[in-house]
Amino acid sequence: MLVFGLNEPGNLRIMATTFKDGDPSYAGALGGIALGLKSYHIFELKDEIPAEVWAREMAFKELEVEDALIEQICTIMREIRGD
Amino acid sequence: MRILKGHKVAIFGERDDVAGSAVRNCVLAAGAEVVYETTSCFV
Amino acid sequence: MTDNPVIRNCAFCLVHTPDLVRFGSKPRRELEAEPSLADRLEGALRSYAAAVAYPPNQTFIGNLSPLQLGQIPKPWFAGQSPRNSAEASGPFGEIINQDLFYAALRQANVLQPPLVALTTEAAQKLAKLLAAHPVFGPLAQSAMAADPAGFQQEIDAGKALPLRTGGTLQGLVRGDNRSEGAGDINLDPHTLLEALTAKTTGALALRWLLHREQMQPDQVDYIISCGEEATGDRYQRGGGGVAKAIGEMCGCVNASGMDVKNFCAAPASALVTAGALIKAGLYERVAVVAGGSLAKLGMKSMAFLREGMPILDDSLGCIAFLVTRNDGASPVLRLDRGAVGKASIGASTSDQAIYEQLILKPLRALGLTMADVDRFAPELHNPEIMEFSGSGDVAHKNYRMIAATAVLAGEIDKAGMRAFTERIGMTGFAPTQGHIPSGVPYVGHALAAMQAGELSRAMFLCKASLFLNRLTSLFDGVSFLLESQKRQP
Numbered sequence: 001m002l003v004f005g006l007n008e009p010g011n012l013r014i015m016a017t018t019f020k021d022g023d024p025s026y027a028g029a030l031g032g033i034a035l036g037l038k039s040y041h042i043f044e045l046k047d048e049i050p051a052e053v054w055a056r057e058m059a060f061k062e063l064e065v066e067d068a069l070i071e072q073i074c075t076i077m078r079e080i081r082g083d
Numbered sequence: 084m085r086i087l088k089g090h091k092v093a094i095f096g097e098r099d100d101v102a103g104s105a106v107r108n109c110v111l112a113a114g115a116e117v118v119y120e121t122t123s124c125f126v
Numbered sequence: 127m128t129d130n131p132v133i134r135n136c137a138f139c140l141v142h143t144p145d146l147v148r149f150g151s152k153p154r155r156e157l158e159a160e161p162s163l164a165d166r167l168e169g170a171l172r173s174y175a176a177a178v179a180y181p182p183n184q185t186f187i188g189n190l191s192p193l194q195l196g197q198i199p200k201p202w203f204a205g206q207s208p209r210n211s212a213e214a215s216g217p218f219g220e221i222i223n224q225d226l227f228y229a230a231l232r233q234a235n236v237l238q239p240p241l242v243a244l245t246t247e248a249a250q251k252l253a254k255l256l257a258a259h260p261v262f263g264p265l266a267q268s269a270m271a272a273d274p275a276g277f278q279q280e281i282d283a284g285k286a287l288p289l290r291t292g293g294t295l296q297g298l299v300r301g302d303n304r305s306e307g308a309g310d311i312n313l314d315p316h317t318l319l320e321a322l323t324a325k326t327t328g329a330l331a332l333r334w335l336l337h338r339e340q341m342q343p344d345q346v347d348y349i350i351s352c353g354e355e356a357t358g359d360r361y362q363r364g365g366g367g368v369a370k371a372i373g374e375m376c377g378c379v380n381a382s383g384m385d386v387k388n389f390c391a392a393p394a395s396a397l398v399t400a401g402a403l404i405k406a407g408l409y410e411r412v413a414v415v416a417g418g419s420l421a422k423l424g425m426k427s428m429a430f431l432r433e434g435m436p437i438l439d440d441s442l443g444c445i446a447f448l449v450t451r452n453d454g455a456s457p458v459l460r461l462d463r464g465a466v467g468k469a470s471i472g473a474s475t476s477d478q479a480i481y482e483q484l485i486l487k488p489l490r491a492l493g494l495t496m497a498d499v500d501r502f503a504p505e506l507h508n509p510e511i512m513e514f515s516g517s518g519d520v521a522h523k524n525y526r527m528i529a530a531t532a533v534l535a536g537e538i539d540k541a542g543m544r545a546f547t548e549r550i551g552m553t554g555f556a557p558t559q560g561h562i563p564s565g566v567p568y569v570g571h572a573l574a575a576m577q578a579g580e581l582s583r584a585m586f587l588c589k590a591s592l593f594l595n596r597l598t599s600l601f602d603g604v605s606f607l608l609e610s611q612k613r614q615p
Contacts, residue, residue: 001086002093003110005101006123007523011516015095040086042106045113048087053112057105060478063540064523064530065100098591099505099523104475104599122599124591125517126390126507126558 002039007065009072012041016080041077043070088114096122131404132456133397133608134448136570137334138186139219140557141227141327141418141442142178144171145290149319150423150439167427172203172436174223179212181205182508183441185555187216188570192506192552202510203436218570219334220261221441227326228289228296229256233265234326234375241318242289243273244297252296261337265329265375273297287315302359310360320420321368323442324355328372328417331444335413336376339448347409349373349383352396353416354560372415381413389590390505390564392416393445394604397566398466400449401459412449418442419559426515426558438511443562447569457576460607464491467587467605475599481531484587484605492607494583496532499550499607503568504528504587506554521554522547524587564588569608576610584608 002019006012016039017024023031043062046054062070092115096103103122111117147153148167157163177183181202185195189212198205214221228244229252235242244252253270257263277298280286286298299322302313311317328351336343351369358365369383388395393416400412419442427437452458460466467484489495504524512520528550529543538546556563565586575581590602 001090002095003087003106003115005094005096005103005106007097007100008516008518042101042109045087045109048085048113049109050112053109056476056478057108058101060476060481060527060530060534061101061105063533064477064526066526098589098601099518099520102475102477102601105477122591122593124594125512125515126505126520126560126563126591 002037003045004039004041007069007073009076012073013076013080015039016077020080038081039077041073044074044077085114091116091118093119094121096120098122098124129405130452130458130461131401131449132452132458133569133573134450134453134456135335135339136448136573137219137331137338137446138188138567138570139222139327139331139334139444140177140183140186141222141330141444142174142440143224143227143423143442144437144440145224145292146323146420147171147424147427147437147440149287149316149420150425150427151421153424153427156428166431167424167437170427170431170435170437172438172440176436177441178214178221180438182510182555182557183221184212184216186218186443186557186567187220188218188574189213189216191571192555192568195555196553200510203438217574219331222330224291225252225255226259226262228252229270230262230265230330231289231299231322231326232270232297233267234322234329236374239300239303240273241300241302242297242322243277243300244270245275245277245295246272248296249273261333262330264343264377265333267377285315287319307359312356312359312363320355321357323420324353324357324368324417325371325375326417327442327444328353328368328415328446329375331417331446332372332376332413332415335415335446335448341448343377344380346373346378346381346411346413348400348403348412349378349381350396350400350412350414351383351385351416352388352392352414352561353385354387354389354392354419355417368417369415372417378413388602388604389592389594390561391588391590391602391604392561393564393566394586394588394606397447397449397459398461398604398606400447401461404449404451405461410451414447414449416445416561418444418562422559426511426517429515433514435514438508439558441557443557443559445562445566447566455611457573458609458611460492460609462492464488465607467603469601469603471600475601477527478534480601480603481527482534484603485528485531485585486535488605488607496535496537499583499585500581501552501568501572501584502528502550502587503552503565503572503584505564505589506552506556506567507558507563508556509554511558512554519554521552525551528587572608576608576612579610579612582610582612
């Protein structure tokens, strides 16, 4: 699986789609190649990470990135995975 | 359900978003195996 | 604090080089893969007048303040300039056209046969242009001879790159044709064009600094170059020597110099080093200078083509600063013990740890809090370039990190982050030229605002992606405080 730390919705959509269905522009190395890989953003995986590790590595990021953007990122990732 | 534990993970981070190293430390602590890691710098 | 040095003066110039965009790293790779892209790329290049009128460029040379820029609705590239007639000159420097750059590039050559050669017609025209320029005239030290014809064969053989203006060939840049240089990629036409561009643009900025200060070149004691270009041959790739090459071109006969490398944070590292040399009493007047990055021209051009926009990353940035002993008036560079923020190796790659070290630790060392800082200047990339290319507003992201640091320090609460960033922040306005946007473009505006008694303290935060060298996963950060000597009303 892929785990992203990118926060730009447009980039995330293209990359997650590419790893699942192949490059949507048919331009890159994965043009027409569907690997079927699932993509997650690290913000979605908080429940899986030990609390002390999350506090050290991610709490600052959670504070820094706007709540609305985190929600948008998580929605995009769920949509592309088809959850 | 455990998403990360026992899975092979490729990481794409970005310096001004979440760096690959921060993602790596998280997923390793959750029992995943990191097979690829990169941090972009868009500037 | 009285023995701390001051940043006495500065210069900020842009060099509009649309015909060099194709030599930027990204366009060059794309053109190799798809030669038919050339027409589209060329069709999307901006005129010099459009580059001059572009509000972020007007901000870079000081005709607009960053806060005024923030009031102008985007898209900036499509709008009218807020000034009735946008001027190529500003208080901090100027937006230089390509012809003038080619003329200066020819003067940057010190070899025979020359690395940079011009056609007969171009040599005549460009020599006059350079000699007549009020700031750059002194760069026209040697006669600008026309060079023998036969350029096209050299270009076709891959031994030189063309210098064009639209469809007209003005000259070329050669690789090192000595037997010692044969096959050395560090001395091929492309790498030498990058190096000569860094030297030339650095000299243009240093000339503007000398002009602003009304200072003779022989009064400079030492020069620190902080550009990102690696210059040297196969045995010392990245060896350096850019500072002295720039000083030589500007006639700084009494100066020596060195290059400071630290990716995008190099200007901050160089200013701190310059200040330390002054504070130690070694030198009286140190110039810090950085030329522009040819490799980064057109870095986001593919996104602009996709969006049907003009190529906005078509200009080189160049900057220069004069650091001296405290003159009792200029803004002070705080070099007290602990006042310079550093990202220690042990801070690992944790943003939180690094921001604490860059912001809170130095402020505490000086008995200050974040509330004592009027403005923070992080990476000030033009958001219009970054957002259209899918990279996001880098300045905004950095301000969010600064605000998060204030929350963790207990100075504000989470709900107050937006208001905090509005108080301490500004809109990015610098071209995507690596080391050029990293905090220091605000130095000119800060000096002016401190002179006017409108600003008492600014903190500069510069980051460096060390991990790009593939030797480490660390990144670096350097911060410093600039303080007005004027009493606040």
